[in-house]
Amino acid sequence: LTAIVSVIYCVSLLSFTQKWIGGIHMKPILNIENLTNVLDKFQSKMSGGQRQHVAAARTLILHTKCWLIHLQQVEKKSYSSIHSIRGVLRPAFQLAVDDDLIRKNPFQFQLMEVVVNDSVTREAISRAQECKFLRFVKEDPHFCRYYEGIYILFKTGLRISEFCGLTISDIDFKEHTINIDHQLQKKSKIGYYIQETKTTSGTRKIPMTADVEECFRKIIEKRNPPKAEPMVDGKSGFLYFDKNESICYSLHW
Numbered sequence: 001l002t003a004i005v006s007v008i009y010c011v012s013l014l015s016f017t018q019k020w021i022g023g024i025h026m027k028p029i030l031n032i033e034n035l036t037n038v039l040d041k042f043q044s045k046m047s048g049g050q051r052q053h054v055a056a057a058r059t060l061i062l063h064t065k066c067w068l069i070h071l072q073q074v075e076k077k078s079y080s081s082i083h084s085i086r087g088v089l090r091p092a093f094q095l096a097v098d099d100d101l102i103r104k105n106p107f108q109f110q111l112m113e114v115v116v117n118d119s120v121t122r123e124a125i126s127r128a129q130e131c132k133f134l135r136f137v138k139e140d141p142h143f144c145r146y147y148e149g150i151y152i153l154f155k156t157g158l159r160i161s162e163f164c165g166l167t168i169s170d171i172d173f174k175e176h177t178i179n180i181d182h183q184l185q186k187k188s189k190i191g192y193y194i195q196e197t198k199t200t201s202g203t204r205k206i207p208m209t210a211d212v213e214e215c216f217r218k219i220i221e222k223r224n225p226p227k228a229e230p231m232v233d234g235k236s237g238f239l240y241f242d243k244n245e246s247i248c249y250s251l252h253w
């Protein structure tokens with residue numbers, strides 16, 4: 001794998017991937033960072049550990065297949081991780097195909113023909129385990145403050161970032177529904193920001209059962225916001241705040 005890529009064109013894979021990332025501005029910020037990290041690892045491996053640009057030309061299907069096999073057999077990457085990695089690099093190479101710089105996309109093949117699908121079905125928590133855990137949270141002097149939130153997460157299947165992004169206006173007690181069309185994120189260099197749901201099907205309205213509705217009523221009743229309600233990308237009225245009067249996000253949970 002040390003001399004796989006011959007520099008025929010001056011156009012690097014990096015430039016194609018940057019072009020592709022630039023064209024998918026609707027993707028979440030976190031995902032774009034992941035794409036960049038994957039590309040960096042690919043370039044390092046394909047150039048023999050050297051942090052140099054890899055040319056898109058002369059990268060053969062054989063090379064990419066060998067690399068993916070290496071990821072699974074040597075680096076012990078899971079099938080799902082390899083699937084995600086190929087999902088980054090295949091469209092990047094496709095740009096080179098579309099621009100007539102290479103004839104074929106070296107990642108255009110069925111992944112299951114190359115690596116073993118070792119994915120396993122996760123065993124969901126049992127009803128007894130759920131009840132035991134919720135009882136512990138409810139009775140614990142420290143964690144009891146999170147009981148209603150954890151109960152809602154169990155009963156609705158919300159992602160934690162979706163739950164943290166909920167505002168009072170997203171809870172419709174009249175129609176007994178929860179509006180999910182965004183999630184709350186926070187990054188050190190950016191601060192809080194609102195992000196679209198993970199997928200288009202993630203935008204939805206979830207019906208509230210009576211017990212979930214009661215939990216939301218208790219959360220809103222105990223809600224203790226700062227004097228000046230914080231606003232994030234036009235949204236305010238968040239449900240949870242920490243001791244420093246900052247909005248609670250996923251890492252608080």
